[in-house]
Amino acid sequence: MRAANIVINSPRQLNVCTPERERMAREIPKAYEPQEIEERWANAWFQEQLFRAENSADGPRFSITLPPPNITGSIHIGHMLEHTQIDMLVRWRRMSGCRTLWLPGMDHAGIATQYVVERQLAKEHLRRQDLGREEFERRVWQWKAESGGTIKQQMIRLGASCDWTRERFTLEPALYRAVLHAFLRLYREGLIYRGRYMVNWCPRCQTAISDLEVVHAERPGKLWHLRYPIAGSQEHIIVATTRPETMLGDTAVAVHPGDERYTRLVGRKVLLPLMDREIPIIADDYVDREFGSGAVKITPAHDPNDFEMGRRHGLDEIDVMTPDGRMNTAAGKYAGLDRFEARKRIITDMEAMGLLERAEDISHAVGLCDRCKSEAEPRVSTQWFMRMKPLAEAAKQAVGEGLIEVVPDNQRTILLNWLENIRDWCISRQLWWGHRIPIWHCEDCKEMVPALDSRVEIVEGRARAASVPAKCPKCGGAKLVQDPDVLDTWFSSGLWPFSTLGWPDDTPDLREFYPTSLLISGYDILFFWDARMIMLGLHLTGGMTREARDASQRVPFRRLYLHSLVRTAEGAKMSKTKGTGVDPLQLTQQYGTDAMRFMLASMAAPGTDIVLSEDRILGARAFANKIWNAARFLFVNLEKIEAQGATLDDLAAPGIRARAPYAAGGEGALEHRWIFSRLSSVAAQVAAALEEFRFHEACQAIYHFFWGDFCDWYIEWVKPQLAAQDREQAVAAWRNIFAAFDLALRMLHPVMPFLTEELWRRLPQPATARSIAFDKFPEPRPHWADRGAERDMATLQELIVAARNMRAEMKLDPKRKVPADFYSPDTAVRELAQRNLDPLLRLGNLSELRISSAKLDPAGGAVRSTARFDLRIAYGEAQGEGVDKQAELARARKDAERLEKDIHSKQQRLADDAFLSKAPAHVVEGLRNTLAERQIELQKLQTRMQQLL
């Protein structure tokens, strides 16, 4: 992104103000300066704990948990998008009378955090082993305090309206206990087991990682074709491999049972080069005859497929590597070499022995550790696993039955598909940062002894299992050692929606707020987190209250919205480690939080990723400024209402706003009825959009209403009324504009909380008013809907635009008002114009509007026509200002051409019997009406063109 240093305050201060106006204006800055305002409200909201659930209305429950950010530093723009969306919904629900809980917290993020701290240590040339487990954990806790504090501050500053009195951390005692409880229960149920299997291993992190934590990257590589001598003969069999170093652990060569080339060799032995070990040639269906030579080397300890085949054929599993990715003593003379170094040496040695058939350049996918991007190593080791099939079954059913609504819908299919093909989850990690597995091993008989219960004790502020078994129940031995492993970080986050509410205890919060109403997360963690919460929530929360709960009461959330990701211009995911992350606070400083929020929300169409655009940020900032200045207009003019003898209380009295629009005589009622009609329908639009997570649509509706309808038309329209001599009229106008603005602010509040809070509090409010956050979100009012007003207003707007358009085309001096002639065959339209003469003249920049019931003489003037009226400005008015008949003619021709095309296609359709008989009546009728209008327009245009020629 380009650097943009925008000067907030334009140096051009050329507006001439009266001293009085200047005094008033000085109290509210001319341009919106968000920094101070946002800082102030962010702190105030937090200090007052304004967003405690208890402060919200006692209506229907709306609860949502924050996807806990990892304490790996600070939050990035992706978080800001997520938090903006959540906050919009939360604020909207809160303003709609819901008892609203947004529960915040953070994730200890086991491997990720450990990696960050290890990198810090590396700068001091230390490894975690140098510190020891205790000291290392202390360091991580220190880091947690720092990072967690930063994140919390950022969230507060970005306006997240969370209930901070309920903040949670996955490694705090209460949640530690929930983890132990969950583990012990699943262990007792046989859903957690321990065993020696093939897992993904990160040699750098030196821990097992789950399938999901291995990311695949396409890399150039080589496929080496190696010759393995057949024992007791001069023959060779050729095998192909991308990983020659694993040949040291080969325990067989496999061919397809039906492969006639090798039938005679099956059962014979191969002399494994470099190791001088005889290994069998076996037959297995898994082998692809077409690939390479059709023979494959089998290394059960270092390849998942070979592992399976090894177990099928009872082959040895020879592990030739150390946990940190070097060759071990089983690797003979290569022991001690790094795995990649060993690869090179082995190729050199094989070549020297004439056993390298050829090397082929290929591109292939290599598995990388999601965290540190080292090449992951398939490895056999003893780990803890969770049996997923039964859990996934229940989840599939719940999602399939719609107990959880997934939005966008296509993500539902993806989720169901994943659940369908789920495999057991390796949940143990050889890390130091996390929840220790509550199992003790008897040193004498190797019995596994679980903790007696899930109680925790707190040592130095840190939790650990308290119910340590005293002796082995099997052999009575007292030498019990706790399993050194910790749990995958996603195990604890999988419990998040209920552990944070007090589970496994039957707490009031759990009863009140579980199941949560909604989860909003990025689709990138659908499998990691969302799916696991569903499975664990369904399984574990049953029977937690005295009443039995069915699945609809056990789901962790009733709706799941998967939001888009923020990407760089190149399409890559925003990532701090890649240097593509954007610091939201910096942008916030530059443009304002509300502007950033608005920009993000207005780009957040479901299902489409977002590419940050500076233009959009600038546009959002301009919008914030526009709102600010609309308010400024009201404030700067407030003295006028006092001059009318009215008081601010007239605007703020209870119930006043609800009675809008006010009428002061017939005159001027149209525009007021119109703006409230618009408000009503926009409020409905916004609510409908938010209900379905169409944040961009909500933003667009508000933007269009506020800037277009409210500022460009309504404010301009009513300006004179506000200063009217007629006190009654002035007060009515003030009440209306105040009420409309107030409603608009409330509609804007979910997306722009700071700006709206500031302005709302500056406006006169009832004495009991507390914060806009607890004011009502505008609801559509049937008695505000006024189609007549909307239609009339549209006609008047057309008239004004026509006048402006002609003036521009005639190049009239903007300072000079000119008279115009107006004709409509429709009495109602003429009366409408007559009633609204003042705004028509003012906004159309006309000196006079001569309304006629007789057709106009078009000669000697420019004419604009619609189907309902004609407007004419005499050429005489433009003397010396460039009467350009050719320009008008050219434009008219173009318009006529467009109309002709349109009319033609409509006529054709209306001549089509199939259309007439099959299309719904309203479509046909609508088409007829439109056609008639177009024909009138065209006719007028053609007449006009004749005259111009």
Add this chain to the structure above:
RNA sequence: GGGCGACUAGCUCAGUUGGUUAGAGCGUUCCCCUCACACGGGAGAGGUCCAAGGUUCAAGUCCUUGGUCGCCCACCA
């Protein structure tokens, strides 16, 4: 190897169940420092909706095939 998404104005993107002249922001052209706002106001220009077929009275929208780009999943050495 499967699956998903995108392709609409110069740029970035909207366009919910097919229906009447396809919209927005930015940029651009012309005019305007009008007493809320130049982060502004007014008036314009600008699109064969990736391609080709198909369904339908009617397709940017539904179906098929193809193209380009992106993402996710996957044990073919």
